[in-house]
Amino acid sequence: MSFLGTVPNKSVIIHPPGFYIIGFESFPNISIYIIFLAIVYVGTVLFNSLVIYVIAFNYCLHTPKFLAVVNLAVIDIVTNTCIIPSMIKIFLVKDSFIPYNLCFVQMFIYYAFVSLESYALAILAYDRLIAICFPLRQNSINTLRSMSCIVGLTWCFALVVTTFTTSIMTRLSFCNSVRVFSYFCDYAPVFRLACNDYSMHWFAASFLSVLLLVGPLTFICISYASILVVVFRMKSLDSQVKALATCFEHLILVAVFYIPLLTIFTVGFYLRAIDPDQRVLSLSLASCVPPCVNPVVYSLKTKEIKIRVLALVRRNKIGSRQTQQQESNPWRIKAQQ
DSSP states (O other): OTTOSOOSOTTOOOOOSEEEEOTTTTOTTHHHHHHHHHHHHHHHHHHHHHHHHHHHTOGGGOSHHHHHHHHHHHHHHHHHHHHHHHHHHHHHHOOOEEEHHHHHHHHHHHHHHHHHHHHHHHHHHHHHHHHHHOGGGHHHHSOHHHHHHHHHHHHHHHHHHHHHHHHGGGGOOOOSOOEEOSSSOOHHHHHTTOSSOOHHHHHHHHHHHIIIIIHHHHHHHHHHHHHHHHHHTOSOHHHHHHHHHHHHHHHHHHHHHHHHHHHHIIIIIISOOSOHHHHHHHHHHHHHHHHHHHIIIIITTSHHHHHHHHHHHHHHHHHHHHHHHHHHOHHHHHHHO
16 A cells, blocks of 8 residues: 555654554354344343443432443443444454544543443442441432442543543554554554554553553452451341342453453553463453443343332333224224213
8 A cells, every 4th residue: 555665754653544453364263253243232232221221210220320320331232333343343344444443432432431430330349348338328428419420430431531642643643554453443452553663652551451441440459358257247148148148240350351351451451471362352352241241140130120120111011002902892992981
């Protein structure tokens, strides 16, 4: 391509028309994987939309806890919408090209919302911490206003940090290759294509990982250490079991989200001891599956949401039966009127 070549001057920055996403070119049975991702995406949108709908239209669920749940549901929908449709498009249309500006938009959205998901899990840990460690002061400490401020601050912080780390990518010059070996416009695979110095971007990627992943995970670990201290001080075994039972689903979400990502980033990014194909497959699964699993494991198993979802299903069944009866017996209805 005409824009590729040797950079004549270090001050010259070459921006290509776009990049080619080639992470899935060598995968066997890629069609099966794409079908799986399509099912995951549909499940993500349906389950999380159901959770948002149930909480939004039930005033008794307008509490700090369920505000945090809605926050997680919105983040999950945006995260998978950012990457899965583009992966399906690459497979169906056989067009892996993504324009230069759109590449960085996708990069920004993905990393911003993965960071927000990390903070959303920390917020849910905070909710459990207050509920178990300060039960008598829970309503005064963890108010709807304070939770709104916490959620708002995490959004501002994640968006500002991701804006900075993405904007510095425009300082890179791409004169050798525009083939990104990943499943989307991934940060590290893109900056490693640059033909000028990208040491600042490597540092930014490391800083982003620590600040937006390790930081919230550290807070979660400290929160659960405090929770365990309080639980083991309880005199009743029944009280201990009930307290820990309220944390079980959240711990599953933490494990599903953090363990794959931290393993892949540690082994792949720092040690570089993972096969590139395996990295792409593992990271795509680690990114796409949790947003679909979260509402099933956490939200739809929460007693308050489960009751209202079942009531909604029964209401719809009754409504559909009445509609069918009206369509099958129109004359009887008119006689009754």
